[in-house]
Amino acid sequence: MRKKKSIYKWAMAIDLDRCTGCGLCTAACAVENSIAPGCPPLSEIKTLEGNQPWPETSVLSFPAMCLHCGTPEKPAPCTLVCPTGAAHQREDGITGIMNDHCTGCRACTAACPYGALRYIKNRPDYRRIQLNPDIKPYAAGTVIKCSLCHHILRREKEQAAAAGIPEKEFTYTPACVSACPQKALTFGNINDPESPVAELAADIRAFRPSKDIFSAENTSVFFLTSKESRRELLNRGGMK
Amino acid sequence: MNITRKDFLKAAGGTAAGAVSGIIFSGLPGQLLKRLSGLTEEHGIKADPGLEKFLSTQCTGCTAQCRIKVRLLDGKVIHFEPENNSCAELLSSLNPFSEKTVSGPMKNAGKGTGKFEPADPAEVLKEISSALRKSGNRTVFIDRKNSETLKPFALAAGGFWCPIPSAGLEEEKVLGGRAVYDLKNADLILSLGVQVYGGWNPGPDRQQLLCRENFSGRLIYAGNFCTETAALADEWLPVAPGTEAILAAGLASILVKKHVLPAAPGWIKVLDMSADQLCAGTGLSADRIEELVRALESAERPAVITRTGDTACPASSAEIMAVSALNLMLNKDYRLETEAAGPGKYGKKLRETAPDSAAGERAGTFIINQADPVFMSCCGKELKEKLKQSFVVSITDTIKETDLYADIILPAPSLQDRLMSQAEGRPDLTPEPQEWLSKIFHRAGMMPGKKSSGKKIFIRKHICKAEIFREQISRIPAEKAGEALTLIPLSSGIFDFPWAGPVLTAGSADSGTGPGLTVFINPVTGEKAGLMEGDSLYLESKEGQTGPFSVHLTNRAAPGTAAVHTGYMPVEKNLLYASNPLHIMNREKDSLTGMAGWLPAGIKAVKKS
Numbered sequence: 001m002r003k004k005k006s007i008y009k010w011a012m013a014i015d016l017d018r019c020t021g022c023g024l025c026t027a028a029c030a031v032e033n034s035i036a037p038g039c040p041p042l043s044e045i046k047t048l049e050g051n052q053p054w055p056e057t058s059v060l061s062f063p064a065m066c067l068h069c070g071t072p073e074k075p076a077p078c079t080l081v082c083p084t085g086a087a088h089q090r091e092d093g094i095t096g097i098m099n100d101h102c103t104g105c106r107a108c109t110a111a112c113p114y115g116a117l118r119y120i121k122n123r124p125d126y127r128r129i130q131l132n133p134d135i136k137p138y139a140a141g142t143v144i145k146c147s148l149c150h151h152i153l154r155r156e157k158e159q160a161a162a163a164g165i166p167e168k169e170f171t172y173t174p175a176c177v178s179a180c181p182q183k184a185l186t187f188g189n190i191n192d193p194e195s196p197v198a199e200l201a202a203d204i205r206a207f208r209p210s211k212d213i214f215s216a217e218n219t220s221v222f223f224l225t226s227k228e229s230r231r232e233l234l235n236r237g238g239m240k
Numbered sequence: 241m242n243i244t245r246k247d248f249l250k251a252a253g254g255t256a257a258g259a260v261s262g263i264i265f266s267g268l269p270g271q272l273l274k275r276l277s278g279l280t281e282e283h284g285i286k287a288d289p290g291l292e293k294f295l296s297t298q299c300t301g302c303t304a305q306c307r308i309k310v311r312l313l314d315g316k317v318i319h320f321e322p323e324n325n326s327c328a329e330l331l332s333s334l335n336p337f338s339e340k341t342v343s344g345p346m347k348n349a350g351k352g353t354g355k356f357e358p359a360d361p362a363e364v365l366k367e368i369s370s371a372l373r374k375s376g377n378r379t380v381f382i383d384r385k386n387s388e389t390l391k392p393f394a395l396a397a398g399g400f401w402c403p404i405p406s407a408g409l410e411e412e413k414v415l416g417g418r419a420v421y422d423l424k425n426a427d428l429i430l431s432l433g434v435q436v437y438g439g440w441n442p443g444p445d446r447q448q449l450l451c452r453e454n455f456s457g458r459l460i461y462a463g464n465f466c467t468e469t470a471a472l473a474d475e476w477l478p479v480a481p482g483t484e485a486i487l488a489a490g491l492a493s494i495l496v497k498k499h500v501l502p503a504a505p506g507w508i509k510v511l512d513m514s515a516d517q518l519c520a521g522t523g524l525s526a527d528r529i530e531e532l533v534r535a536l537e538s539a540e541r542p543a544v545i546t547r548t549g550d551t552a553c554p555a556s557s558a559e560i561m562a563v564s565a566l567n568l569m570l571n572k573d574y575r576l577e578t579e580a581a582g583p584g585k586y587g588k589k590l591r592e593t594a595p596d597s598a599a600g601e602r603a604g605t606f607i608i609n610q611a612d613p614v615f616m617s618c619c620g621k622e623l624k625e626k627l628k629q630s631f632v633v634s635i636t637d638t639i640k641e642t643d644l645y646a647d648i649i650l651p652a653p654s655l656q657d658r659l660m661s662q663a664e665g666r667p668d669l670t671p672e673p674q675e676w677l678s679k680i681f682h683r684a685g686m687m688p689g690k691k692s693s694g695k696k697i698f699i700r701k702h703i704c705k706a707e708i709f710r711e712q713i714s715r716i717p718a719e720k721a722g723e724a725l726t727l728i729p730l731s732s733g734i735f736d737f738p739w740a741g742p743v744l745t746a747g748s749a750d751s752g753t754g755p756g757l758t759v760f761i762n763p764v765t766g767e768k769a770g771l772m773e774g775d776s777l778y779l780e781s782k783e784g785q786t787g788p789f790s791v792h793l794t795n796r797a798a799p800g801t802a803a804v805h806t807g808y809m810p811v812e813k814n815l816l817y818a819s820n821p822l823h824i825m826n827r828e829k830d831s832l833t834g835m836a837g838w839l840p841a842g843i844k845a846v847k848k849s
Binding site: 017049050053 | 311467468472478762794795
């Protein structure tokens with residue numbers, strides 16, 4: 001039987017004209033996903049510097065995270081190389097890793113063109129943080145990555161269903177998007193033409209880093225900027 | 241070869257047994273069982289819907305009062321979730337398991353060692369009240385940022401009230417009121433070193449700007465280092481280090497000379513600067529100055545903002561006066577907020593001092609409310625010595641550098657405690673600082689002053705103290721000889737953050753969240769000094785040495801400068817690296833603000849051998 005096509009494709013726009021690299025999104029991500037000391041972050045602030053002499057130079061700081069590239073037709077590199085099927089592509093655009101199924105071979109970290117997958121080398125110190133009851137703590141010797149807070153998606157979806165909200169109208173907000181003081185992150189269902197993220201995807205400022213190898217045009221996370229210098233910095237420096 | 245039925249069955253059976261054992265030992269059944277047990281990747285623990293409850297509440301951490309969502313299970317708070325505009329201070333407060341959290345009164349088992357022993361509350365209260373009686377008006381009350389908690393107690397004891405510098409505090413000391421800007425509706429903002437687009441928890445004024453949705457005007461940033469604000473601003477004016485006061489005064493002078501604006505009385509003699517002098521003083525070209533003047537002239541609601549000493553070096557009195565004069569000339573809506581004349585908020589005259597000057601007071605007892613002046617002050621070293629010799633009481637929720645020198649630690653409720661008690665509908669388990677002090681004062685036979693309703697008024701007033709202005713302008717670092725550098729303090733957004741582990745380890749050097757402390761040096765300067773990327777070096781001024789810092793060669797730093805982060809730092813990191821750039825700043829105090837922190841020109845970079 002053919003699987004029913006999802007009406008959702010979750011996407012995120014990162015506005016580089018607004019992002020100041022303050023790092024609050026990465027902090028919120030760490031809190032939401034129970035990232036304990038010893039565990040690499042799912043999202044981190046990356047700073048790219050221009051190579052023109054002072055004072056012509058520029059700087060760009062932005063959250064470097066998984067761009068959720070690929071579609072069911074054109075899968076993401078991590079899902080192609082994963083020997084256990086832990087890395088998988090969902091119908092709704094989210095690329096995830098089933099931590100329980102990960103053997104820590106790190107084929108996905110090598111394959112990722114964005115350097116967005118991180119290997120947990122040491123045992124995270126979970127005694128030092130407040131654990132999110134929605135998240136199972138990550139084990140050492142496995143690979144982790146941003147899942148666009150799919151645990152919030154699951155929870156909110158259940159709550160929306162209980163409240164009788166129609167499926168079409170449902171949406172949720174990942175932790176980083178909630179925390180951004182600049183409102184530089186916009187999240188939503190890109191399949192819904194009226195959603196803000198769909199409008200931004202059609203914006204002239206929208207672009208995806210040109211360093212893509214496999215499926216650049218399909219990344220669910222994309223960038224916005226009107227400044228050519230910022231676009232150049234990201235294309236030159238890349239995410240990795 | 242004849243194969244009998246028996247042989248065939250034997251071979252087939254052996255193959256089948258081998259295949260089965262091979263499959264069993266390959267681990268495939270285990271993998272299949274694992275996969276069956278975890279059909280999906282969603283690992284959440286399903287709570288009984290009847291027991292789970294979500295509450296919406298308001299953060300009380302600062303004046304922004306953000307909304308937060310509290311998740312309760314069976315009436316107990318299990319998780320806090322930011323709704324919008326969450327800040328790092330809030331996130332950092334949401335960890336009930338922090339090892340550094342103070343849960344009860346403690347006594348120091350050796351000043352400076354960081355070893356504390358639990359103490360009996362009644363006994364410590366007795367000890368503090370007796371020390372307070374002895375020290376009387378020699379008591380210094382150091383209050384946390386943006387807080388007036390200790391003010392009535394300072395008045396009752398006749399001691400000094402010493403607030404941690406914050407936005408508006410220096411303005412109040414220099415101008416007699418806090419500048420009120422309508423930044424949201426400004427069509428042009430000239431920022432003199434204010435990191436409008438950077439850092440965490442910038443305070444309500446800058447929060448208006450932080451959300452760029454709210455601000456559609458033009459931003460011009462004047463500063464020496466290419467920060468995020470410089471990169472995001474519409475224009476970046478790379479002025480020479482510490483010359484913001486010259487820029488503001490020079491612009492005012494040009495506008496007056498062009499008869500665009502009338503100079504205020506008092507300023508006419510002071511504002512005597514030509515465009516050439518302004519260019520020479522700030523390092524900007526004549527064209528850029530002219531362009532800037534034109535932009536200010538044509539703007540309808542311009543605002544000039546200056547940095548305040550919360551995380552980096554404070555603005556000098558000269559800069560505050562010049563900026564205020566410029567704002568008064570340019571913007572008819574610019575006001576200073578102050579209190580109406582009368583007996584004052586507490587009915588008595590308050591003796592006030594700055595943390596940088598606190599070490600010089602003849603103090604017998606220090607009472608510190610959730611502040612870290614040893615780390616946050618340019619005169620931290622002197623203050624540390626003073627604290628070692630004095631009786632120190634610190635009311636805090638986490639151990640900071642200053643607390644290492646406290647004789648007695650009293651617990652303060654953390655933001656988490658407050659939010660939990662608010663959500664669970666119960667009283668706070670930990671007393672508030674004023675409750676501790678009320679008990680102490682009651683025992684000491686003193687009564688804290690009562691707050692009277694201080695009526696706020698708004699005034700437009702020129703403050704020009706010509707002598708102080710001229711003296712401070714003459715102290716601005718001039719050209720240096722040889723290989724000496726000028727220190728550029730960068731404000732950073734690091735908080736005492738429980739998630740500092742993962743965030744700091746992987747964070748960028750730019751935000752000061754790298755694994756060590758970084759000094760940003762221009763590649764040309766680095767080459768001259770024989771420095772390579774990643775080198776370890778110390779910075780040395782006449783005040784002392786600090787380091788080690790890891791060298792990052794970048795074009796973002798101006799030639800001849802060494803830029804380092806100052807500001808909040810987790811205590812472990814601070815003690816581990818023992819580097820604080822504030823401690824090599826010039827310690828001469830500003831005569832009006834009482835704050836130290838002049839840029840030291842002529843610092844040396846000493847390579848770690």
